[in-house]
Amino acid sequence: MKTLEKTLWSTWSRFLTCLVGAVLIGFLVPILTVVLVSFQSKSYLSFPPSDFSIRWYEQFLGNTDYQSAIWNSLAIGAASATLATIAGVCTALAVIRAAVPGAAVVSVLSVAPAVLPQIVLAIGLFPISVWLGLQGTLGAVILAHAVVGLPFPFITVCGALSSYSSRMEIASMSLGANAFQTFRLITFPMIRAAVVAGFIFAFAASLDELVLALFLSSPTTRTLPLLLWEQLNFQVTPEIAAAASVVLAVTSLLIVAAILLPRLGKDK
Amino acid sequence: MLVEGNGILSMKLRKFLLFAPTALLLTPFFLAPLFVIGAESFSGKQGAFGEYVKVVTDPGIRTVLYNTFYVALMVTFFSLLIGYPIAYVLARLKGRWATIGIFLIFLPFWASTVIRSFAWMILLGRNGPVNSAMVGSGLIDEPIRFIDNGVGLMIAMTYIMVPFMVVPILNGLRAIDVNLPRAAAVLGANPWRQFLAVTLPLSMPSIAVGATIVFVTSLGFFVTPSLLGGNRTVVSILISEQANRLLNWPLASALAIVVLLLTIVVFALLRLSQVMSRRRGSARAGALA
Numbered sequence: 001m002k003t004l005e006k007t008l009w010s011t012w013s014r015f016l017t018c019l020v021g022a023v024l025i026g027f028l029v030p031i032l033t034v035v036l037v038s039f040q041s042k043s044y045l046s047f048p049p050s051d052f053s054i055r056w057y058e059q060f061l062g063n064t065d066y067q068s069a070i071w072n073s074l075a076i077g078a079a080s081a082t083l084a085t086i087a088g089v090c091t092a093l094a095v096i097r098a099a100v101p102g103a104a105v106v107s108v109l110s111v112a113p114a115v116l117p118q119i120v121l122a123i124g125l126f127p128i129s130v131w132l133g134l135q136g137t138l139g140a141v142i143l144a145h146a147v148v149g150l151p152f153p154f155i156t157v158c159g160a161l162s163s164y165s166s167r168m169e170i171a172s173m174s175l176g177a178n179a180f181q182t183f184r185l186i187t188f189p190m191i192r193a194a195v196v197a198g199f200i201f202a203f204a205a206s207l208d209e210l211v212l213a214l215f216l217s218s219p220t221t222r223t224l225p226l227l228l229w230e231q232l233n234f235q236v237t238p239e240i241a242a243a244a245s246v247v248l249a250v251t252s253l254l255i256v257a258a259i260l261l262p263r264l265g266k267d268k
Numbered sequence: 269m270l271v272e273g274n275g276i277l278s279m280k281l282r283k284f285l286l287f288a289p290t291a292l293l294l295t296p297f298f299l300a301p302l303f304v305i306g307a308e309s310f311s312g313k314q315g316a317f318g319e320y321v322k323v324v325t326d327p328g329i330r331t332v333l334y335n336t337f338y339v340a341l342m343v344t345f346f347s348l349l350i351g352y353p354i355a356y357v358l359a360r361l362k363g364r365w366a367t368i369g370i371f372l373i374f375l376p377f378w379a380s381t382v383i384r385s386f387a388w389m390i391l392l393g394r395n396g397p398v399n400s401a402m403v404g405s406g407l408i409d410e411p412i413r414f415i416d417n418g419v420g421l422m423i424a425m426t427y428i429m430v431p432f433m434v435v436p437i438l439n440g441l442r443a444i445d446v447n448l449p450r451a452a453a454v455l456g457a458n459p460w461r462q463f464l465a466v467t468l469p470l471s472m473p474s475i476a477v478g479a480t481i482v483f484v485t486s487l488g489f490f491v492t493p494s495l496l497g498g499n500r501t502v503v504s505i506l507i508s509e510q511a512n513r514l515l516n517w518p519l520a521s522a523l524a525i526v527v528l529l530l531t532i533v534v535f536a537l538l539r540l541s542q543v544m545s546r547r548r549g550s551a552r553a554g555a556l557a
Contacts, residue, residue: 005458005459006459009458009459009460016353016356016357017357019353020353020354020357020358020369021357023350023353023354024354024369024372024373025372027372027373027375027376027427027430028372028375028376029391030376030384030387030388030390030391030427031375031376031379031383031384031387033387033390033391033397034383034386034387034390037390045390045393083289083293086289087289087290087292087293088290090286090287090288090289090290091286091287091289091290093286094283094284094286094287098283098286100283100284100286100287102287106287106290109290109294109298109299110290110294112298113294113298115481115484115485115531115535116488116528116531117484117487117488117504117527117528117531118488118490119488119490119504119507119508119524119527120302120305120488120507120524120527120528121298121301122508123301123305123507123511123517123520123521123524124300124301124302124303124304124305124521124524125297125301126511127304127308127517128296128297128300128301128304132296143293143297144297146293146297147293147294147297147298150290150293150294179282204378207380208380208381208382210381210382210490210491211490211491211504211508214508215508215511215512224380225380225381225382225491228380228382228383228386229382229491229494229495232382232385232386232389232495233494233495236386236389236390236393240386241386241390244379244382244383244386247379247380247383248379248383251378251379252375252378255378
């Protein structure tokens with residue numbers, strides 16, 4: 001009886017593991033489909049693609065709309081992630097290390113933008129960006145994305161600060177270092193990985209965001225997801241698949257670099 | 269502690285200065301917008317609460333709200349159904365395989381939501397691979413209109429949401445003391461019983477976290493419904509249309525406030541369940557002592 005149960009369970013375990021493996025690999029299928037259809041020569045999406053061609057990539061490379069959208073997305077992503085990271089690190093220091101009153105409220109507020117539906121923020125930000133004269137500028141989208149990105153560095157840095165004792169900072173201060181020197185020489189090296197991770201998440205959140213960009217940008221400041229979305233609403237073409245494939249390739253390279261670079265550094 | 273001459277007051281002030289960047293960012297671009305929506309929602313032509321009355325009574329709006337809820341619930345359910353086994357298997361993997369598994373679950377995560385929705389537009393289209401495979405094998409006579417009937421939307425949203433379910437549950441399962449299922453085994457529980465009586469109940473709090481995140485995110489989803497929703501509109505699209513196309517800002521704002529309140533209520537319920545289970549846990553520990 002016991003042994004039968006055990007064999008049944010181990011068979012079931014193995015089956016479940018295989019099933020999950022299949023599902024995880026199946027998760028890649030939709031993305032590979034996009035890449036696959038981008039290499040066809042017909043001007044409408046057909047599946048399976050009948051022949052191989054790179055004409056849609058040529059068209060994509062010559063399309064100035066995409067060029068400016070990619071440039072806008074990268075500029076907005078870098079600027080908003082920088083703002084979010086500065087604000088997130090400062091707030092995390094105040095909440096975890098400085099024991100400032102009101103820390104609980106500030107923590108909730110710093111996480112809230114991650115869970116607030118973006119359409120809600122977009123509706124409220126639109127009139128404000130008009131009043132401030134920011135409507136349609138890169139600045140409007142950068143500030144909105146900085147708000148949406150703030151929770152990521154805040155959460156990662158809070159985690160890093162909680163993982164070691166504040167004694168090191170106290171020791172540094174008692175040895176005569178001022179607050180800034182202590183941060184530069186003690187705290188920052190300890191939280192560097194969390195700061196980088198928070199920055200990357202905030203950057204990724206900005207690159208993925210669409211609703212705020214939809215409300216706050218103009219045709220000259222529109223971002224890549226917005227351009228892709230507008231084109232998809234208009235007509236589904238292989239050129240969009242080519243654009244999406246290029247984005248996928250670049251993001252994958254960045255992830256591989258992010259994983260491999262620290263390892264290479266260690267070997268030296 | 270050695271403090272420079274300017275004393276304790278300035279220390280405190282300096283500590284508060286750490287809040288300055290966040291305060292400068294959130295006050296005008298997060299708190300003020302919420303205030304603006306609140307004010308705007310009461311400024312309709314039919315009196316202060318006119319727009320709210322409309323939200324509750326208008327059959328069109330009620331259908332959209334119902335549809336949003338239905339989609340969010342279904343997506344949460346299917347994300348849990350797919351996500352829990354993934355988390356369970358990943359939690360038991362060790363070393364290189366665990367890294368590969370986590371890498372695989374995060375890989376589609378890095379493709380933007382627009383691109384992942386686009387992928388399902390291709391897969392589930394009238395002449396897409398799913399339909400041609402099913403027609404070709406004689407399973408169905410003519411292509412299913414996934415993009416109009418709401419099924420395609422739920423498939424695509426579940427695909428996008430599964431990682432949000434896996435990560436908290438994976439963390440929850442990893443935090444469970446491995447000795448607990450072992451103790452159950454020593455006491456004669458078979459592997460199924462070990463799972464049902466020990467592992468599953470202990471992973472409930474992380475299920476609650478994952479389900480909350482997925483449900484709330486699904487409530488506010490815009491991109492995927494706008495591309496795959498067909499005739500089935502969700503509340504985000506309704507808000508956007510009211511504001512952008514019809515310029516009915518009071519109604520858009522009232523709808524936004526409703527969504528905001530729903531989000532707060534769902535998170536409050538999660539918090540309540542956490543507090544309750546902690547209290548129950550300590551009561552039980554007290555009884556045992």
